[in-house]
Amino acid sequence: MTLEQFLDRFDGPERSVVVVNRSDPDPILNMLVDTFGDDAVRVVEGRVVEGPDDPDAGGAGDDDRLTDGAGAPRLDRTGGLTARELATNAVIDGEGDAVPSLDVEVLRRHEDVPFDGGDPSDIENLVLLMEGDEVVAGSTLGELGDAVLFVNSDLYITGSRSLADVELPSVISGLDDATFTLRGYPESNRQKLLLITISRFIERVAWTAGDGTLRSSFQRLSRIDDEVGTRDVYERVADTGVDTHLYGVPDELPQDLAAVIHAGNDPDFTDSWFVVYRPPEGPHPARSDPESDLVRGVEGGVGLLAVETEPRVWRGLWTFDADRVSRINRYIERNL
Structure with missing residues (x-):
């Protein structure tokens, strides 16, 4: 069995990205499509509001929120937040027309949906991660841009963005x-940046754990010695005491690095991209702060x-799931 065949054993939900109130039309949309893929991005022209009772939001009160049919906002369901629950339908623009809007305060109050962003009045563009009609997460375009949209891989290759950042x-x-399915250059200039960003995050996890x-x-x-930032990352990780294992085609072996080198030329070495952190006691659900990705x-x-x-x-795919992390780690440990 190869890593590709091993990967076929995993399945996951299909998710899409929705952009609300896109004030920067083509460049931003093109970046999102180039980052997440053509089929994953939809744009909803509308606006973000602070709440239906806010006089500056243009709303007309709680009765204007989409409700459960009995007149009460549907904020108490246990299955997650749907797009309808997040929407208001009576925000009026300057010409007297109703404008589709999302109340970001509803998103903030819903404990099941992680959200990062600043003051609601400063949010011009909101990016929602959807699974079907359910809102899985939300970020401002600024937060997403700082991570992947407005940067390039040189930020990581040169070490300009440190692990702590x-x-x-x-x-x-x-x-x-x-x-996910992502394209590399020249088909896409940006999609592999998702892989790089997640890889660096996992390397930060290992560095933090020590x-x-x-x-x-x-x-x-x-590549380890060719890329200054990559060499620096693995020197720092290995120096903390993390048992560090590096895999790849042995075109040039890294020197003076406190890591175990695994070299080969079969497809698992030539065609795979993995970064897997296993804590000393083995993968398990994190309990102290489940809302912190780093702690998890x-x-x-x-x-x-x-x-x-x-x-x-x-x-x-990438995962915090203890069983999946264990299985991936075990396959690599036994077969490469």
Whole structure:
């Protein structure tokens, strides 16, 4: 069995990205499509409001919110937040027309939906992660832009963005366990940046933990010394005491690095991209702060697995799930 066949055993939910009140039309939309794929991005022209009772929001009161049919806002369901529950339908523009709107305060109050952003009055563009009609997570376009949209891979390759600065916006964090297909250059300039960002986050988890095991593949081992930022990351991780294992084609072996090198030329080495952190006691659900991705990873483990199924096309997933992290780690440990 290969890593590609192993990956076929995992499935995950299909999720899409919705942009609300897009004030920067084509460039932003093109970045999102180029980052998440044509089929994953939808745009809803509308506006974000602070709440139906806010006089500056243009709303007409609680009766204007989409309700459960009995006149009460549907905010108490246990199955998650739907797009209808988040919407208001009586925001009036300057010409007297109703404008589709989302009340960001509803998103903030719903404990099941992670959201990052600033003051509601400062939010011009809101990016929602959807699973069917359910809102899984929300981020402002600014938060998402700082992480993946307005940066390029050189930020990580050169080490300009340090490990301590790597954060996952809620929309990216909410993609865990969702299978993805991403394109590399020249088909896309940006989609692989998601893989790079998640990889750096997992490396930050290992660095923060200071123990446990980190397994990372590079396709070509020469990349470790060719990329200053990558070399620096793995020196810092290994120096903390993390049991560090590096995998790839032995075109040029890294020197003076406190890591175990695993070299090979079969497809698991040439076509895979994985970064897997296993805590000393093994992967398990994090309990102390389940809302913190960093704590979840440090305490319970986290892993990314992607396979190049055809030239410059990557299929994979990343996960905090203890069983999946264990299975991925065990396969790598036994077979590579």
